[in-house]
Structure formats: structure tokens, C-alpha cells
């Protein structure tokens with residue numbers, strides 16, 4: 001299948017009982033005060049961070065028929081790249097992220113992370129959903145700590161990283177608050193801090209800001225961009241909003257409606273930081289919108 005290229009300027013298992021002690025895995029080495037791990041930039045420059053080749057996925061519907069959701073998807077995402085995926089509702093965007101997260105298995109084709117086949121969820125990848133999935137019985141700090149606890153990170157390191165990542169999302173003062181005491185935007189920032197604290201190489205974000213008001217979303221765009229540039233993570237970000245994709249992405253992937261295919265790719269060369277209302281962003285978004293109906 002050919003793809004047009006156009007150019008213009010772990011999820012966490014839910015704790016059944018919050019009183020249960022967390023799993024203890026192999027503890028990581030104790031770290032100094034500022035030892036936040038930056039991802040290793042690819043196994044070699046030629047190996048994509050995330051590589052999808054010829055991915056097909058069909059679901060079985062209630063009536064027993066097979067529905068082809070993804071049809072021969074090919075996509076290479078480089079280490080440290082911010083890739084946005086856009087396309088109409090039902091085109092398979094979430095399905096694609098689930099496959100990379102290892103939450104579903106493709107019907108055919110191969111997904112590689114750092115050149116190794118994905119065989120299930122891993123701590124090198126994490127999903128952030130539109131519904132943030134925070135635990136209401138835990139404080140903000142405990143929510144951020146939770147993923148690290150599941151990874152077996154020692155307590156002192158957990159505390160240190162919780163503080164670091166809460167500062168990163170400007171929520172240091174809310175460490176002891178409960179989730180119901182926060183606004184929607186603050187909750188989403190806690191979810192981002194929790195995901196980042198497990199230090200995955202790849203963040204998979206499924207319309208994380210869709211439910212937020214415009215002002216909060218603009219602020220979170222700025223913060224996500226800053227965090228991305230400070231931490232060097234690889235981000236695959238799904239959105240319905242083409243302008244949001246241009247605002248954030250190094251590259252925008254446009255998918256077709258059912259079956260989901262990669263219709264076009266648009267490298268975004270506009271200087272950062274960008275803003276949703278920038279005329280250049282609007283122009284680029286119109287170009288993609290035009291392309292999506294052709």
C-alpha cells in the first residue's frame with residue numbers, strides 16, 4: 001500500500017484492595033537526587049523506536065461476522081519523536097494504540113519496539129486515556145507512586161520521583177489532595193505525572209485532552225510539549241482534532257475510515273512552540289482536512 005507524504009512549513013492493573021501491599025519486583029538501583037532516567041535513544045539509529053509493519057486486525061462482531069478494523073498499517077516512529085494520529089471516529093486509532101501497548105494482539109503483521117516484537121504490556125510503554133483512570137481512594141501523591149510500586153521501585157526512589165514529576169506538572173502543592181478535590185485539567189496532569197513516573201520510553205496518549213475546556217487544553221499542550229522536550233520520551237498521540245495534531249506533532253498520520261489505513265503522512269516543520277490559533281497551524285490543518293475528504 002502506498003502512503004502519501006506531504007510537507008509544509010501499561011496501563012496499570014487496578015488494585016483490588018488498597019490495603020494490599022504492592023508487588024515487589026526487582027528493585028532498581030538507588031538513585032541520587034536528580035537521577036531521572038532519560039530513555040535510551042534507540043538500539044541503533046536505524047532501528048525505529050516503534051515499528052508497525054503490515055498490521056491487520058479484525059474483530060468478531062456480535063453477529064459473528066469479522067470486522068476489519070486495521071488494514072495493512074505500516075508506521076515507523078523514531079526515538080524522541082512526537083507523532084499524532086488523526087482520523088474519523090471508528091477508524092481504529094484506539095485499536096492501534098492498544099496493539100502497541102500490548103493490550104490486544106494483531107491478526108497479522110508485526111509490531112517491534114526497539115527492534116523486539118511486542119508480546120504484551122511492558123513497562124517501556126504506557127497508555128494515557130481520555131478518562132484518566134486515577135484511584136479516588138488514593139491521594140495525588142499515592143496515585144503517582146502507584147505505577148512505580150507495581151514496578152518494584154524502592155520507597156525512597158518512589159518518593160523522590162513523585163515529588164519530581166508532581167513539580168513537573170505544577171502540582172507539588174496538591175500531593176496530599178484527593179482526586180475529587182481537583183479540576184479535570186489537574187486530574188489529567190496527575191495521570192500524566194503517574195505515567196511519566198514509571199519512566200516509560202513510549203507514551204501512548206488516546207485523546208487525553210478531549211474532555212477539557214479550551215483554556216485548560218491549551219495549558220496542557222504547553223506542558224506536554226515542555227515535558228516531552230525535557231524528558232525526551234517518544235509520544236504517539238491520538239486525536240480527532242487536526243489542529244491539535246499540528247500544534248503538537250513532529251508528524252501527523254491521517255487514517256481512513258473503516259478499514260483503518262494510513263492515508264497520508266504530514267511532517268510538520270513549523271517552529272515550536274506553536275499555538276492552536278496560529279494562522280500557520282490553521283493553514284496546515286485545512287490542508288489535512290482537505291486531504292481527508294479526497
Ligand SMILES: Nc1ncnc2c1ncn2[C@@H]1O[C@H](COP(=O)(O)OP(=O)(O)OP(=O)(O)O)[C@@H](O)[C@H]1O
Nearest residue numbers: 059060061067069088089090091092093094095096
Ligand atoms: N472490542 C471490540 N469488538 C468489536 N469491534 C470493536 C471492538 N473495539 C473496537 N471495535 C471496532 O473497531 C473499529 C475501530 O475502533 P476504535 O475504537 O479503534 O476506533 P477509534 O478510531 O479509536 O474511534 P474514536 O475516534 O471514536 O475513539 C470500530 O469500528 C469499532 O466498532
Ligand SMILES: [Mg+2]
Nearest residue numbers: 093094095206
Ligand atoms: Mg478511540
